[in-house]
Amino acid sequence: MSAVWPVSRAAVRRRRIQTLVIGVVVLLSTTMIVVALGLLAASSGPFDQAYTKQHGAQLLASYDRTKVTDAQLTDAARSAAAVAGPFGQATVDVNTGGPATSLVLVGRADPAGTVDRLNVWKGRWADKPGEIVLNRNPTDSTGRGTPTLGSAMTVAGNNKLTIVGFAYSVSQSADAWVTPAQMTALKPTSTQMLYRFAHAATNAELTAGQNGVTAGLPSGALIGTQSYLALRAAAAGEPNTFVPFLMVFGWLGLAVAVLIVANVVSGAVVAGFKHIGVLKALGFTPSQVMVVYLGMVSIPAVVGCAGGVVLGNILATSLLTRAFENYGAEGIGVPIWVDVAALLGVPALVALSALVPALRARSLSAAQAISAGSAPQSGRALGVQRWLGGTRLPRSVSLGLGLPFARPGRTALTLAAVVLGVTSVTFAVGLGKSLTTYQTAASRVGAVDVTMFGGLKGNGPPPQGEGAPPVAKLTDAQDEALLRSTPGASSVAASAEVPMRMVGASTDLRVSFYRGDFQQVGFRIIEGKWFDGPGQVVVSERFLRQHGLAVGDTVVLQAQDKSVRVQIVGKALYNSGDEVLSNWQTLALVAPNQRASIYEITVKPGTDLDTYVSAVQAKDSGLLETDGQDAGSFVTIVLATVVLLTLMLGTVAALGVFNTVVLNTRERRRDLGMLKSIGMTPAQVTVMVVTSMVALGAIGGLLGIPLGMIAHRVVVPAMANGAQVEIPSFMLNVYPASLLALLILAGIVIAAAGAYVPARAAAHTTIAKVLHNE
Template sequence: MSALGGVVRSGVRRRRVQTVVIGLVVMIAVSAAVLGGSLMVVSNAPFDRAFTQQHGAHLTAQFDATRTTAAQLSASADAAGVSAAAGPFPTTAISPVSDRIRPQRSITVVGRADPGGPVDAVTLTGGRWVTGPGEIVLHTDGRLPKGLQPKVGDVLRLADLPGSPTLTVVGVARSVSETAGGWVLPAQIAALTVPGTPGAYQMLYRFAEADSSSQVDTGRATVAASVPAGALTGARSWLVTRTNSAGSTLLFIPFLIAFGVLGVLMAVLIIGNVIAGAVSTGTHRIGILKALGFTPNQVVRAYTVQALIPAVAGAVLGVLAGNVLVIPILAQTNEVYGTTDSGVAPSVNIVVLAGALALVAATGWASASRAGRLRTVDVLAVGRTPRPGRGQWAARLTARLPLPRPVTLGLAHPFARALRSATIVAAIAFGAAAATFAVGLSASLNQIQDTESHGDVVVQPGGAAMSGPPPGGGPPGGGPRIAPGRPPSVPDPVAVAKAITAQAGTRGWTGIAETETTTGGLTTALDTLAFTGDNSSHGYEIISGRWFTGPGEIVVAKPFLTATHAQVGDTIAVTSHGAQITVRIVGEVFNIQSRGMQILTAAATLAAAEPDLRAQTYDIVLAPGTDPDAYVKTLNTALASAGATARIAEDETQEAVIIINALATLLTLMLVAVAALGVLNMVVLETRERVHDLGVHKALGMTPRQTITMVIASVVVTGLIGGAIGTPIGVLMQRVILGEMGRITGFDLPASVTDVYHPAELALFGLCGVLIAVLGALLPAGWAARTRTATALRTE
């Protein structure tokens, strides 16, 4: 065993390039696998743990109190497939205002006597449960900034109710099913309902089978059939809540899996080729070992262990790197759930580590098995130079090309060992595919980010220029709402519109009034944007249908359609400030604001509910060639008397996009580096095998510069082929991963997001294969140029 250990140690020390290549490629594959696996576990685990502990509702259903009774709803708990139910709970929608955090979002309030029950056991995180009138427990999910989180002792004022009653926050709680924005005693719901508004009930159901959308839909249909027709006005599936709760963490999983697959394939390819090359170049050494008494099995074990030593080091570093990289990604999930998950999943680390080492061992054993089959006499009698005749047809063909002789010699080399050249091509193709995929993914994400910008200039209330978001929450693309309420004065919309249209350089403008509405089945209010002006659709990509053209029409995103079980062409009812409005969905738009739960409509649609609804911000699109700074300066002069201020729109990049781009860049550079190292390893093997031929060329007058040219030329063909193969693979990966991201988040992606490649860019990506090949060939080319002629001629 000691003699075998000496052979292993000697092999690791002598083959430094191969050792580094194996270690790096294993590290990258393990890093990507740990990242993807850890995110898959922790992105779902917090929700699943809380859902199980709180007996979360598989279906949150809203019923019209004028079409059914409490007794009939209680009887629906016995419907087929229902394993547990809670309710009926009376509900209403309120629009509270707080002195500390105003304006408060409109929320659905549920009348509930206690937080427990067979379904949706609400967890108090502070304070106590309601015990009398004038008290409320608010729901919090950790998504708001800390300064805006509800606190015990806050006083909410209901200005739209007779007498402007108040509610004191006595508790803060979390419902994993997000069944309500707040809870009061059931007897208090009537006093919190706007006069004339029909009553409503909420029922919470758990089903025996609810693992898929089809099973939840079946349960929903069964419940609807058990109550009077038309009583069920809306329902929300726990699967929708689960996806929303996981946040943007889920976005990372598909592209990390893609990089992980690339890394694993490169590991199998390069490790197998490294060991096969070691066997090929070490045939004479293998013969000596066998002559000294080593059995075939010992020889195979020696070469396999030589691969496992750097693989163990690379796997350990990969586990550490993967766990470090997952920490910033989980920051949002920890904030939402109030958890302290580090992202370290021991089970994932163990599985990935064991799997990687098993894969290396299996690959190494398969590649080294050739060493065990070699006959001692044969390997002692032959050298390392390839047998004559290999690739002579290519040499004769390239000799006819009008190129310098070192170039034609190099171009013919890959055909002498077709299988080894195919391996180089595969390594280069993986690198080119990773680069193409990463650049395309980044461009698509940036295009998604661009869809949040709907103007070049923003006009907002106020008499002085402001650099931050406008009061009231900012324009549609302006990020989270953190402002302390409605501005003290509202600009004259007629004067603002007149100033904008009269300004030279205005191509189009839109007025945006931000309000909130509710609809059946959804427990929280929906951000609703009411538009005026001549350019409301600017920046929005229509997926299906059309943009609204008049009052009573709305456009929404796919998550809204999914959550409400609606489709383009359907008519739904929304409630705004106590008034019920019937609207028709005329289009599906790509809109990621508010997680896609946003309604876009004409201001005239809400005029009946809010007669004083006026645009609070304005997005302006400038004509080509207009100087934004000069435009804003001139427009501010015109707006001075109107009580508004213009500023250049600011681009805000989401943290998730930044992290994905950074990770994609990092992983791509690592894969490209490993591909180049794979090329380096192959060229080193080729150069060492042809060292005698190299000596002959030098003896005939080949200069060091010509030697470098010949070695580099030997990888040009493989680089071109690898780039040509890898580029379309990268494009295909970008399409598949984007589609998976859209499926996970519930969005349909427009063509502007998926079709981001241009022909010239694809040609450059194809040439990336040549760049990777040349980078990998530079070091062995320099070694070949420095080799002395006499030394090369003495080598067999």
């Protein structure tokens, strides 16, 4: 084989452009594949590892202490594989000198146990009353205002507790822990039980486990639960959003790479008949000739693949670290099997695509190869050429249109590359439109014309002195009346936001209580209905998924010392998993004296917003106009990624065309020289060569569009599922006829862009030598 290597290396050097094209295409597609597979493989890995290490609770349940005793709970828990509790639990107000907050506090004697083994990573566990341990991730930032070890905090009125340690619970079983004695003194309102079951891989198994441990308990005793599957899904939400479309782009990229490689090797074999003949005449065996041609593409493929693996690891690690920083994400990366699979699989795929033309080189006889010309055989699609020659089209155009028929195999490969490019563009455009439409609807951008801040939340004394924010001068009712009566107003919705907790869950909720024209502020109900009475809430898909709930379920919300049982009556389209919508009648059950803090106003067409705001502020200078809703950054990141990948794939497809045109013009340099010798201008040569590919582009557009639309239909719901949101079906109908017409242009643009540079080069080559020598 010693003779094969220098010949392969020389072939690589001789075909620098094709080598570069193969290397770049393989690099880009490998990068996408590695990122997608890396995210897929590692999307729940960090959470699972941390959960296993802590023996995390698979089900966290809160019980009403007035309805069930600790002994009953312990007795009922016998069906669980492991259990921790009962622990006293209370949601308490906290005063650390900053803004008022609340904590889910649990009384626990020690951090160990069979379930939820806490990692006390700083300080020690609380061993006497007056001490508290806070739940905090070691990787959380510790900026200004963050509680420090040894500092004191006042909870539940006047109970002063000293922070003696920081622990971390992956199960999110509490915000803080105290001794059981201290909890008794704080008067717990509920009892916490933590369970692990023999089978808990699915929601059904968890439900079965829950039914087992609650069997026989009094009705209404269970007031809240938290599933580890919901926490797991929340943790993997961001990577799972990226995986579907990265997979699509990755496979599309790889398919284009295979097509281009097949095209390059076929072209090299066709153009290199004489070279093959010479090699055989020198004594190369058929297999050695085949290896030369395989080696020619394998060298750039291996280099591109290695680069793609490195780049893919960097990108995937960055995404995973960002997604899993809460689970100790140091060292999270792409699993080694992904790298190995890519390093072996991609070059193997490339070599396989080169195999058929390489086998052709292998089977050629030396005499046949040496005597073969590089020009196409006659008789091929000649009727088309003749017909085109008789049309009224400029001759450079009609000649160009006929060129693809000279090499139908190459034309098919190039067409496939263009089809995949158009598929990518179609898919990306649809994805972008769906995401933008969703984001606009979900974030309510532009839904209201004016948003005014009405002053403080709650009813405390307004802050005094210089620098204190202005407050509304009028009462809540007077302000609403003022906003409604000011000329131009069309609708006014008032809202107050109250921080609350859902019993059984440790995450903070923001509950927005609405009155007035709340149906005009941009929320779209996608299941159930709007609230129309006290004790009703509307939530998001993400909220339901993260808490394992459904429309129709009832939950208990707590704020300060008040609890309210509410029913989920509807699901609205918005992103947040910790925001709950309710009405003023429900607020009256929690904070009856609360005033509205935000007024959202729509105005009649033609109303000048500045005039409206000025008129309002003339009567209440404390009402301030604030910025409306803005779109979140996540969709922007996804869109930027999609645009980047589309450009990459579009470029890859254009490189496929580029490669074909380079091969065609090299093979036809004699013909091009002749055409120039009889007076074809450089511009006509360029037109002829570009036209030969533009026709393919138009056909590629027609074929690629439906494929892109299918990919869009499959991927967008999968992304929504990963992101724990719901995309209504109307947001998938994003391809109007005008857009489809434009998308056909995408194929033409890809083809023209790929063909232009080699066409120009062909138009300006020196032709004298080509014509004088066979």
